[in-house]
Amino acid sequence: MADLRCAVENCGYNEQQLCCKGDICVGGQKACDCEGTCCESFTQRREGMDSFKSSVTHPSKTISIDCEAVKCVYNSNYKCHADHVDIKGCGACDCKGTVCATFSEKQV
Template sequence: MAELKCSVDNCAYNKSECCCKGDIMVGGKHACREDDTCCESFAEAGSDRFTSSLEHPSRTISIDCEAADCVYNSNYKCVADHVDIKGCGASNCKETCCSTFEER
């Protein structure tokens, strides 16, 4: 499991730069750079599809990853020690990215 720092402050799962979801999916099947990735688990704060029942943010999290060309991807699991998810002001998952992505 990776140590996660999430700066997507308007994600419903974000609490103090930690994630309350438990696991996330990073998308970007054909990613060649970090901007080609996204956090597919993003849910905009206040959206109807999320109710805040999770109040226990975790600094470490399981990350599934579709970015097959990332050096940290091993069988669609992220093996990085530390992962940064960014997307200040994001209103959908495509406005987020995994800034830890590094092309093989």
């Protein structure tokens, strides 16, 4: 479980930079830098609609993260093992507008 800070303000799961989903998936199987990653769990917040907080009663600071970015140093068996993860994506309208800013490429 990682300490997650989500700066994607227009995600339906985001509440005060915490995630209400319970777990997320970071995509980017071929990523060599953070720009090649994305939060595949992103869902755009809709005007006038509540966020998806019902998935988890309260937003959570720690979260389980499945990770497809196999070149990241924090990826072990498709799970993120970073102590802290930052998800960014100012103005994102889909998951491709988000990134895992914590991504760090494994040195070979």
